[in-house]
Amino acid sequence: MPADFVHLVRHGEVHNPDRVLYGRLPEFRLSDLGQRMAAAAVTLLAGHSVTALYASPLQRTQESAAPWAEGFGLSIRTDERLIEPTNRFEGKRMNGRTLADPRHWPLLVNPRKPSWGEPFADIAARMLAVMHEARESVDAGEVVMVSHQLPIWMAHRALAGEPLHHDPRKRRCSLSSVTSFAWADGRFTETDYQEPAADLTAEATDLGAV
DSSP, X not given: OOOSEEEEEEOOOBOOTTOOOOTTOTTOOBOHHHHHHHHHHHHTTTTSOEEEEEEOSSHHHHHHHHHHHHHHTOOEEEOGGGSOOXXXXXXXXXXXXXXXXXXXXXXXXXXXXXXXXXXXXXXXXXXHHHHHHHHHTSSSSEEEEEEOHHHHHXXXXXXXXXXXXXXXXXXXXXXXXXXXXXXXTTEEEEEEEEOTTHHHHTTOOOOOOO
């Protein structure tokens, strides 16, 4: 029998002294605080039967998956479909000056798609596909998948039947948060959202993504 639950876990705080939108840029590792956040997330499922662990290929998600691998004796299955979306603002500081620059206006013409990066519909489709495959990849237990804010939020909205376009400032997907889905009646249903690193987030810098 396949897994009963799939848990989508966001990575911890990233070392980003220049405060840029890092997107898929290489070598953005977890900060020391981010390492503590990642360790805190694992405690949420202590005693659960976690039988598979997946992660995005980016460094921050691989590092965030490491405590899960150690805690449950699992290897990390890297899957490109869990990766951060493409974003043409990568490497830039997202502030009023950036958005007011006329050179960037063509990127902002369609926030419903969005015009600055990977379409929301494509993100949702790849996330749902990998969730289904991961569930079927085990005989029982629960699956943990370490990903990024926007992919997790797209999975949430798609499965809740909500429009995929949204205000990025209102995403409910904190650093090292865990969004849980149960499989019942032939579909995924969100059952829980928790922030096991909540006591650390007041100290954290979370730039998220546009």
